[in-house]
Amino acid sequence: MRPHGAPANPAAGDVASAVLAIGRPDFPNVLIDTLRRQADVGHCMVFALSRAGAAHCLLDAGNIPIGGDLGAAYAGQFHESDPNRDALFEGEGGAPIMLPAFAPRMYGARYRKIFFHDSGIVDKCAAAIWTGDTCFYVNFYRIAAQGRFSVAQRQRLETIAPAIAASIARHFQEKATPEQSLAVLFATRAPLSGLTPREREVCRRILEGFSSEAISQALGISLHSTLTYRKRAYERLGISSQSELFAIVLQLLAGPRSLN
Structure with missing residues (x-):
């Protein structure tokens, strides 16, 4: 796992608003x-x-x-x-x-x-x-x-x-909605596709700006479960922060196979 506070891409999150407006x-x-x-x-x-x-x-x-x-x-x-x-x-x-x-x-x-x-x-x-x-x-x-x-x-x-x-x-x-666009990335593109379905749901909502409490309410699970899914997802991805999660999404969007 990368050290906390050391994002994979310094630009992570900087263009997040544009990505989420797709x-x-x-x-x-x-x-x-x-x-x-x-x-x-x-x-x-x-x-x-x-x-x-x-x-x-x-x-x-x-x-x-x-x-x-x-x-x-x-x-x-x-x-x-x-x-x-x-x-x-x-x-x-x-x-x-x-x-x-x-x-x-x-x-x-x-x-x-x-x-x-x-x-x-x-x-x-x-x-x-x-x-x-x-x-x-x-x-x-x-x-x-x-x-x-x-x-x-x-x-x-x-x-x-x-x-x-x-x-x-x-x-x-x-002409996809932001939610659909993220769903496609999580379903088809490694390393995001390696997450469990529940881990993907939690991570997608993290990217959309949901708090842990809001994620729990939206998915009908406990706050403890939300935090556990987030921890497991981050461990699978080798990251420790939301900004690093954004970095992965941005790299997939900008990669040569991102729009196939």
């Missing part, structure tokens, strides 16, 4: 709030790209007033001239990828005018993940009033981007 109508708002809190992201846009050449804007949230227009323009034409396109289409395989650092010179003059000068965007980071024939392309922006991403903010985005991209892909691909 499938909910407020997912875009929870996502941008999470990104603002973790890396002061101003705006997020998500595109679905297919190998057949189609592009669709799936999400537009944040502080760019003309974000909807930009999304439509990119999906309609400009995705074909995106300098990240080659990297995107070389990334097939299921694992989230980070795209090259933003540099204005990478973009053509018309592209720069519409997407950066007219919108006020001064910096961006991007990640992508393939699920089947669809690439979910996730863009994080900052506008002039914010300035460019700091080194620390960029590093933070690189840390959380895999889990964020995987959560976005699961949200738009499956």
Whole structure:
């Protein structure tokens, strides 16, 4: 077992709110709030790209007033001239990828005018993940009033981007409710699938923010039984805290087989 207070992933729990919002109508708002809190992201846009050449804007949230227009323009034409396109289409395989650092010179003059000068965007980071024939392309922006991403903010985005991209892909691909999404992970993915049914129920409710008392009431068992199931589950998983349990979930979401 890992020492208490030493989570498997330092980002564990940091994006938990976005993970638990998968499938909910407020997912875009929870996502941008999470990104603002973790890396002061101003705006997020998500595109679905297919190998057949189609592009669709799936999400537009944040502080760019003309974000909807930009999304439509990119999906309609400009995705074909995106300098990240080659990297995107070389990334097939299921694992989230980070795209090259933003540099204005990478973009053509018309592209720069519409997407950066007219919108006020001064910096961006991007990640992508393939699920089947669809690439979910996730863009994080900052506008002039914010300035460019700091080194620390960029590093933070690189840390959380895999889990964020995987959560976005699961949200738009499956349209599952948070409860269903967690249930699938616990039923099919090791090491969570190695737990007993009751241990899974307890751990799922821990992830959803239930107290031990609330779990006992929901499952109709004693508080002593709830604590025992939690202890046994943590021992099987080699963890000692809720944050480490979140780390396992995030690793499974971001792993190459997480969306199969």
